[in-house]
Amino acid sequence: MSRAADLLPGTLDLLILKALSLGPQHGYGVLLRIEQISGNRFQIEQGALYPALYRLEHQGLLEAEWGTSENNRRAKYYRLTAAGRRRFAEETAGWQRLVAAMSAALAARAGEVG
Amino acid sequence: VSRPAIFARIRNTCQALRHRGRWEGELEAELRSHVEHRAADLVRTGLPPESAERQARVELGAREAYKEQCRGAHGLRWPDELRQDLHYAVRILRHSPGFTAVALLSLALGIGVNTTVFSVINALLLRPLAVASPGDLYFVQTNQFPTNSFPNYRDLRDRNSTFSALAAYRQAPMGLAAGGGAQRIWGYLATGNYFDTLGIRPALGRFFHAEDDRQPGASPFVVLSHACWHDRFGADPRIAGKTVRINSLPYTVLGVAPPGFHGTELFFWPEVWVPMAMQPQIEGRSWLEERGTSNALVVGRLRRGVTPRRAEEDLNAIIADLARDFPIWNQGLKLTLAQPGLVGDALRNPARAFTGGVMALAALVLLTACANLASLLSARAADRDRELAIRLSIGAGRARIARQLVAESLLLSLAGGAVGCGLAAAVLRLLSRWHAPLDFPVRFEVGADGRVFAFALTVAMLTGLLFSIAPLRQVARADVNHALKGLPSATSRVRRWAARDLLLAVQVVLCCVLVTASFVALRGLARSLATPLGFEPRGVAVAGFELGLAGYGEEDGRTFQRRALAAAAGLPGVSAAAYADSVPLSIDQSTTVVFRQDAVDFRAAEAKKAAYYQVSPGYFQAMGTRLLAGRDFTWHDDRTAPPVAVVNAVFARQVIGTSAAVGSRFRRGRNRPLVEIIGVVEDGKYVSLTEAARPALFLPIVQSYNSETMLIVRSQIPASEMALQLRGTVARLDPRLPVHGTGSLAQMLGFAFFPARAATLALGVFGLLAIMLAATGIYGLAAYSVSRRVREIGIRVAVGARPRQVLRFVLGRTILLLAVGSVVGLALGLAASRVLASVVYLASPRDPFVLPATAFTMVLIGLGAALPPARRALDIDPVRALRQE
Numbered sequence: 001m002s003r004a005a006d007l008l009p010g011t012l013d014l015l016i017l018k019a020l021s022l023g024p025q026h027g028y029g030v031l032l033r034i035e036q037i038s039g040n041r042f043q044i045e046q047g048a049l050y051p052a053l054y055r056l057e058h059q060g061l062l063e064a065e066w067g068t069s070e071n072n073r074r075a076k077y078y079r080l081t082a083a084g085r086r087r088f089a090e091e092t093a094g095w096q097r098l099v100a101a102m103s104a105a106l107a108a109r110a111g112e113v114g
Numbered sequence: 115v116s117r118p119a120i121f122a123r124i125r126n127t128c129q130a131l132r133h134r135g136r137w138e139g140e141l142e143a144e145l146r147s148h149v150e151h152r153a154a155d156l157v158r159t160g161l162p163p164e165s166a167e168r169q170a171r172v173e174l175g176a177r178e179a180y181k182e183q184c185r186g187a188h189g190l191r192w193p194d195e196l197r198q199d200l201h202y203a204v205r206i207l208r209h210s211p212g213f214t215a216v217a218l219l220s221l222a223l224g225i226g227v228n229t230t231v232f233s234v235i236n237a238l239l240l241r242p243l244a245v246a247s248p249g250d251l252y253f254v255q256t257n258q259f260p261t262n263s264f265p266n267y268r269d270l271r272d273r274n275s276t277f278s279a280l281a282a283y284r285q286a287p288m289g290l291a292a293g294g295g296a297q298r299i300w301g302y303l304a305t306g307n308y309f310d311t312l313g314i315r316p317a318l319g320r321f322f323h324a325e326d327d328r329q330p331g332a333s334p335f336v337v338l339s340h341a342c343w344h345d346r347f348g349a350d351p352r353i354a355g356k357t358v359r360i361n362s363l364p365y366t367v368l369g370v371a372p373p374g375f376h377g378t379e380l381f382f383w384p385e386v387w388v389p390m391a392m393q394p395q396i397e398g399r400s401w402l403e404e405r406g407t408s409n410a411l412v413v414g415r416l417r418r419g420v421t422p423r424r425a426e427e428d429l430n431a432i433i434a435d436l437a438r439d440f441p442i443w444n445q446g447l448k449l450t451l452a453q454p455g456l457v458g459d460a461l462r463n464p465a466r467a468f469t470g471g472v473m474a475l476a477a478l479v480l481l482t483a484c485a486n487l488a489s490l491l492s493a494r495a496a497d498r499d500r501e502l503a504i505r506l507s508i509g510a511g512r513a514r515i516a517r518q519l520v521a522e523s524l525l526l527s528l529a530g531g532a533v534g535c536g537l538a539a540a541v542l543r544l545l546s547r548w549h550a551p552l553d554f555p556v557r558f559e560v561g562a563d564g565r566v567f568a569f570a571l572t573v574a575m576l577t578g579l580l581f582s583i584a585p586l587r588q589v590a591r592a593d594v595n596h597a598l599k600g601l602p603s604a605t606s607r608v609r610r611w612a613a614r615d616l617l618l619a620v621q622v623v624l625c626c627v628l629v630t631a632s633f634v635a636l637r638g639l640a641r642s643l644a645t646p647l648g649f650e651p652r653g654v655a656v657a658g659f660e661l662g663l664a665g666y667g668e669e670d671g672r673t674f675q676r677r678a679l680a681a682a683a684g685l686p687g688v689s690a691a692a693y694a695d696s697v698p699l700s701i702d703q704s705t706t707v708v709f710r711q712d713a714v715d716f717r718a719a720e721a722k723k724a725a726y727y728q729v730s731p732g733y734f735q736a737m738g739t740r741l742l743a744g745r746d747f748t749w750h751d752d753r754t755a756p757p758v759a760v761v762n763a764v765f766a767r768q769v770i771g772t773s774a775a776v777g778s779r780f781r782r783g784r785n786r787p788l789v790e791i792i793g794v795v796e797d798g799k800y801v802s803l804t805e806a807a808r809p810a811l812f813l814p815i816v817q818s819y820n821s822e823t824m825l826i827v828r829s830q831i832p833a834s835e836m837a838l839q840l841r842g843t844v845a846r847l848d849p850r851l852p853v854h855g856t857g858s859l860a861q862m863l864g865f866a867f868f869p870a871r872a873a874t875l876a877l878g879v880f881g882l883l884a885i886m887l888a889a890t891g892i893y894g895l896a897a898y899s900v901s902r903r904v905r906e907i908g909i910r911v912a913v914g915a916r917p918r919q920v921l922r923f924v925l926g927r928t929i930l931l932l933a934v935g936s937v938v939g940l941a942l943g944l945a946a947s948r949v950l951a952s953v954v955y956l957a958s959p960r961d962p963f964v965l966p967a968t969a970f971t972m973v974l975i976g977l978g979a980a981l982p983p984a985r986r987a988l989d990i991d992p993v994r995a996l997r998q999e
Binding site: 026027028029045046047048050051052054055057058059060066069071073074075076 | 119122123126127140143144145147148150151152154173174175176177179180183184186187188189
């Protein structure tokens, strides 16, 4: 099934952090990387990436620097800061706890409910 | 979010704001780079370049909306909108220059007045002395005087356990010889620990310390004030160690005080400090060992952790011991601590009452300005109904429009505040430059500091918020459909009573209160100028000299006084001449205790106190004081004759117990000789104009010498001219003798009249401002009401309304408001008499003059302000009015 899922609120930030945890990247590169690691399962409007990047940068989780991209174009490269790395770890752990809790809850059967 | 993170974000935003152009450029470049990368990828999948470019743009989405979100994410939205608001506000205000000018002026005056008054309060009551940690410095006062006797001070200093240091000081005139002849200057006699107590460092050389102040007469040292060093010694860098002569004796200059330091009294600027041990050499008569003479001002620094309360208990325990040892002087004595700077509470309390009253009235001026502006703004808001409705209907949020209006108000009030600050600064500069019309180093340093500017800013902001309430209500209630149809909205319908009518009434009330206050103050001043002083200052010239300053002893001093008097009396045009140690209502006043002839209890608490003067024969004639009974002194009432005195009528009644006091006796202490009363003179004012009638005592200076001499001359010649002749006469007799306080007697009294004059000036200015503001308010509302109803008036005239009916129709409500407001204001103004009484001496709200004068003024204001709109209403041509629109 290849139906693209809408992103849950807040998950775009986590995906951006994940994408950048793999190494510095410019905006378009972040987009490609998210598509790649998620197997194209998320529908992201391309422009929506930028407010999220700006927000994370403003929060001090990312820092940016202008550089030259692989095909010789100027591009703004983002990288995780120490705070960003910490936040990524926390968010990942939080997300996994949530998933585990939700899965357990959804897997409950009638017999297990007193 | 942690605090450093917040600061980092603010810094981030500010950086973006500072380099805004670059920031926007980078945002644009980043999006462009995205599109280019995407297009390149699309080309790689086989799309032709042009459609790849287009496709990439489409995929990016709503570019401008995302850019706006990026700005928001970077904290730029708020400043952006603020900038837009201010931009719009400037445009709106530029659009109506008349309104803007009136509003700015009202605000500038209102805020300017308040800033000025606050500045004075700041300098007087809030700003601490220029010493190290002024917070734990306290002034020690008694329940009888602000001062202590020196022996009491010594005991307090040595026995207390709550002060880390306790110092004493005293202002004293001195004759300083630097270069040319001797100059009479004012200095401090200060105990050796004075500078160490205050924690001051010298600008040059050293200060004196406790060990420099042990042996009486053995420490001829002097510390110069920075100004004295600068002006009299040319800022000589090697001044320390040099010798100057004070009262003809050599003193060694130890050092120079720092520039800002001028002793421990706020308005007194001494030129030198001399150790207290030199007091006998400086003042001639020593009081350092007299427990009955309270001449020392005492200031001390509390030990760490000691409360003022505990220190008071400690000091009073010592005084209780002293009362056992010296009951005459110390029984009934109680010490309290006060803030230093204004002779303890002696000046601080009246200053606080006075400035508090003036501040309250200034606040009323500002309130009037606020009401004025609010009514102007709400009238404008009514006119802007349509504009608001259009903006609402095309999707502007009410919140955004409200913020817009607040921005307009704040812009106005901040601009008004800035102009007001400028005005205040100008007035304060004048005040600071004011010098007392005397040889007395009084200066009012009332310049603005950070606290004053913070005050002005706060007042301006509050004002802006206050007067934007009215237009805000308008926005909240604006009815889009109604206004767009061209109908007047519910709030601006003319027949209904609107908020601005209430505002006008408030203005009239406040104006009336202030006008009442001005009239009460003016009458108070007039009455205090007409108060019987007990002498007639017109036509009297005076010149003072202190013989001690030129090294005169008692015998040659007496001879010199007689020679000077003879020379002065011989001047052409002089009708009477005399001399005395001091005159009433000048700065130098003395008090003595007196006891009835049959007194047995000589404790200080039991004594009557009387102002006393040592005068020569002819004094009463020269001063114009009426002799009620008995005789004046003669030259035969000298040291060989029995002691005699002249007293005033209150003295006769209160001390002797009968107004027929001639021949009765009294004494000035146990073991002091009986003094016979030979004459009774009229009562007068002695220390201040506001004092209650008090006993006064005149002693013959021939019987009891005093080196402080004031020549008093009555003549037909203008007093200023006479004063110059007097100065010349004394200079001819002894060129070395410094002459001070030459001028008319009226000039010498300037100090006594200063509070009344200042209060009247302040209240007069407030009254005028209130009149201006109320007149603008009335004019504005009346003019507005005419302009809104041109068409209606036209119809009425067309169907036959007479001028009177038109006037009643247009101005009826304004007149009604004016009348009601005036009545209420007058009642309030009269009720506020207690505030006024603290500001103006002899202020009586029950004055028959005040009521009609205020009523008349209000009628004038009403007529003046309503006349132009009335004329406009009568001039309306029905044909043209109906053709309009």
